[in-house]
Amino acid sequence: MLTKRIIPCLDVRNKVVTKGVKFQNNIDLGDPVEMAVAYSDGGCDELVFYDITASAERRPIDIEMVREVARAVRIPFAVGGGIETIEDMRRVLLAGAEKVSVNSLAVRNPQIIADGAKAFGNQCIVLGMDPVKVDDDPRFPSGYEITTRGFRERTGMDALEWAKRAVDLGAGEIVVNSVDADGTRNGYELTLTHMIAISVGVPVVASGGAGTPQHLIDVFQQAEADAAIIASMIHTGEYTIAAIKNDLVKAGVPTRMTW
Amino acid sequence: MIAIVDYRAGNLTSVRLALEALGVEARVTGSAALIAEADRVIFPGVGAASEAMRNIRELNIESALRSAITSGKPFLGICLGTQIIFEFSEEDGGTPCLGIIPGRVPRFQPTDWRDKVPQIGWNNVALRRQHPLFDGIKDNSEFYFVHSYYPAPSDATYIVGETEYAGTRFAAAVGKGNLFATQFHPERSGRVGLKLLENFTRWDGTC
Numbered sequence: 001m002l003t004k005r006i007i008p009c010l011d012v013r014n015k016v017v018t019k020g021v022k023f024q025n026n027i028d029l030g031d032p033v034e035m036a037v038a039y040s041d042g043g044c045d046e047l048v049f050y051d052i053t054a055s056a057e058r059r060p061i062d063i064e065m066v067r068e069v070a071r072a073v074r075i076p077f078a079v080g081g082g083i084e085t086i087e088d089m090r091r092v093l094l095a096g097a098e099k100v101s102v103n104s105l106a107v108r109n110p111q112i113i114a115d116g117a118k119a120f121g122n123q124c125i126v127l128g129m130d131p132v133k134v135d136d137d138p139r140f141p142s143g144y145e146i147t148t149r150g151f152r153e154r155t156g157m158d159a160l161e162w163a164k165r166a167v168d169l170g171a172g173e174i175v176v177n178s179v180d181a182d183g184t185r186n187g188y189e190l191t192l193t194h195m196i197a198i199s200v201g202v203p204v205v206a207s208g209g210a211g212t213p214q215h216l217i218d219v220f221q222q223a224e225a226d227a228a229i230i231a232s233m234i235h236t237g238e239y240t241i242a243a244i245k246n247d248l249v250k251a252g253v254p255t256r257m258t259w
Numbered sequence: 260m261i262a263i264v265d266y267r268a269g270n271l272t273s274v275r276l277a278l279e280a281l282g283v284e285a286r287v288t289g290s291a292a293l294i295a296e297a298d299r300v301i302f303p304g305v306g307a308a309s310e311a312m313r314n315i316r317e318l319n320i321e322s323a324l325r326s327a328i329t330s331g332k333p334f335l336g337i338c339l340g341t342q343i344i345f346e347f348s349e350e351d352g353g354t355p356c357l358g359i360i361p362g363r364v365p366r367f368q369p370t371d372w373r374d375k376v377p378q379i380g381w382n383n384v385a386l387r388r389q390h391p392l393f394d395g396i397k398d399n400s401e402f403y404f405v406h407s408y409y410p411a412p413s414d415a416t417y418i419v420g421e422t423e424y425a426g427t428r429f430a431a432a433v434g435k436g437n438l439f440a441t442q443f444h445p446e447r448s449g450r451v452g453l454k455l456l457e458n459f460t461r462w463d464g465t466c
Contacts, residue, residue, distance in 0.1 A: 002382045002424055003401060040449070045381055070276055076403060076447045096272040098405075098447065121269065121306050123377050123405045172377060203375045226375060256381045256401045259449050 003256045004220050004248070005045040005227035006241060007205065008234055010035055012051055015065060019183070019235050029235050033068045039234070040073040043241045043259045047073065048101065048175075048229060051081035061088065063095050070096020078126055089116050093124060101175065103128035104148040107155055107162075110169055117170025122202075127171040131159035131192055132179040144192050147179055160195055167200045174200060175229065177207035185211025185232055193223040205229060213239065213247035220253050261285040261460065262297035264324070266314045268339055269305030277446040277453060283460045291323035299459070300327045303446075304339035305405070308364070309351035311343055321357070328359060328438050333464040335392075336440030341433070342408060344440055350408055360435055362412035367425040374425035377407045384420040384431045384443065391466050392432075392439050392458045393419070400451045402431070402443035410442055437464035 010017045010032050017035050018026040029035070036047055049069065051061050061082035069077060079092045080101030089100045100120075106113050106127055116125040131144040132154075139145075142160035147153060163174050176196055178189030188206045197204040203226035206219040210230045219225045233239045248255045263274050265287045278285040278301075285301075286293060294300055302324065304311055315321050328334050336344050343356040348364040356364070367376045381401040386393060404422070409429035412418060420432035422442070432441045439459070445452035 002378060002380050002404075005380050070272060071279070074277060074280070074447065074449050074453055076405075076444075093270050094272055096270075096276055098273070123305070123379065124270075173379065198372060201372075201375055202377070203379050224373060227380070258397070258400065258451075 001254045003045070003254045004225075005205075006216070006244065007046045007048055007227055007229045008039045008044050008241070009207065009229045009231045010047065010049050011231070012049055012062070012065065015062065017235075019231055032065055033072050036069050036077070037072050039241065040075050041259075043245060043256070044075070045256055046075060046227070047077040049077065049079050050101075051079070060084075061092060063091055066092055066095040066097055080126070080128055086112070086115050086119055089120065089124075093120055099124045099126050099173070101126040101128045103130065106166065107146060107148050107157065110165065113166055113169040113171050117172070122170050122172035125171050126173045126175055127163070127166040128175040128177060129159060129162060130177050130179050131189075142192065142195060159192055160199060163196045163200055167202050171202065173203045173205060175205040175207050177229075178209060181209025183232065184209055187211065187215040188219040188223065188225070188228070190218060190223040193219060193225050197224040197226070203227060213244045216244060217248060217251040217253060220248070221251070260297050261299045261301060262294050263287045263301045263303065264294060264320070264340070265289045266304065266311060266318055266320065268311045268314060269303070271303055273444075274301060274303050274337070274446045277456055278460070280453065281457055281460060289318045289320065291318075291320045294320060294323040294327055297327070297332070299333045299335070300324075301335045301337065301459075302340035302344075303337040304343075306339055307351055308339065308343055308348035308354040308356060308408075311339055312354055312356060315343075324357070325359070331437050331464050333459060333462045334438045335459050336438070337446070338406060338442060338444060341410060341440035341442055344438070345410055345412070348408060359438065360412055360417055360433060360440075361414055362410060362417075364408045364410055366408050367427065369425040371426070376425065378404050378424045380404065381448075382422050382424060382431075382443075384422050386420050387418050390419045390432070390434050390439070391462050392434075392455055394458050396451050396454055402441070402445065402448040402452060404431075404443045406442060410440075434466060436466070
């Protein structure tokens, strides 16, 4: 049976993994390669790296870091942040990443999804999105608006419409990273994740808000997510991946238990 | 030397790095001469079947691949490499392939919306028979899959391991003499995947 994936997220700034709340007050956590190895050995199913300041500072992604991670771990990982062109995607994939994640870039230039899917295959192209809940507004039928650039800019785009369009263009996976839930540890955004999961034919990854194993159980069982990104709850050492997975198994969530 | 066949079908970095981790000498190559010279051949690939077949013809390596298999040297197909070893893929409106193992490669046809296509993630492989490449690997170990099409051999005796997805039980690993091929990615499948690759580097091609 296909298992639900647990994906630690490593936000990297100047070669150091950091974590903050809603992109504020970041604290340094450690070396990205060492943390990747530790989480991989600890039983995670995949990893994702965001070069979080690349986009804001308009500098290219740290390819050497991608190479080091690829050398050190034998599980798939995705890289996002700082990707501007098809050539950037090629460099990241050739350095050993399994997929690239585009977010602000795809909002500015949706064609990059189609071009990337054509060049590397749909399975390599992940659309990341940062939706925020909005009050009744006819422009946003789903009730959520897409933001970009680390939540700093609103786009006027409806989250569900954008997800569907991205899949039509060739995105092989959608990461729904809730602005409202990010870093709060109060649980994933279940409503929008579910809405997107039942509306698109590709896997949907929930992101933002995980604080307890029950939050993962909820997002898998209630919101039908295919994978869940976690950060603070393991970065702080409060939970191990094995402990989270034990709870998932008890709740009946299909989970990979040997690694 | 192990030849990792580069026929412009996707990213071979992870295969190369996995062999590097095992301390085995490997060359990424699209040359018929190097495929002939190699002790072992790995035939990976992601992407579309029709373009892969076109590249194989353009690079003029089809006969080198066939000779490698008939010569008896250990040969490992991975993902798209595995699919085009079959006779026919349904991809791109139907693509005739190498026909080394009889059978077809259909697309998943999920009836439940929960079954997304591509299948992305870790799924268990149930062994149908013992094979040297699964030595030291527990039955029903999970491997990493990324695919929309799956191998359907017309002769079940070629099936080594099976996996269930989207209402279908498909051949996740097939074997025919010195030829072994997986739909999953051993190079991305953690410790079990690396064990399978290590078994391949030591395999004499018999079973």
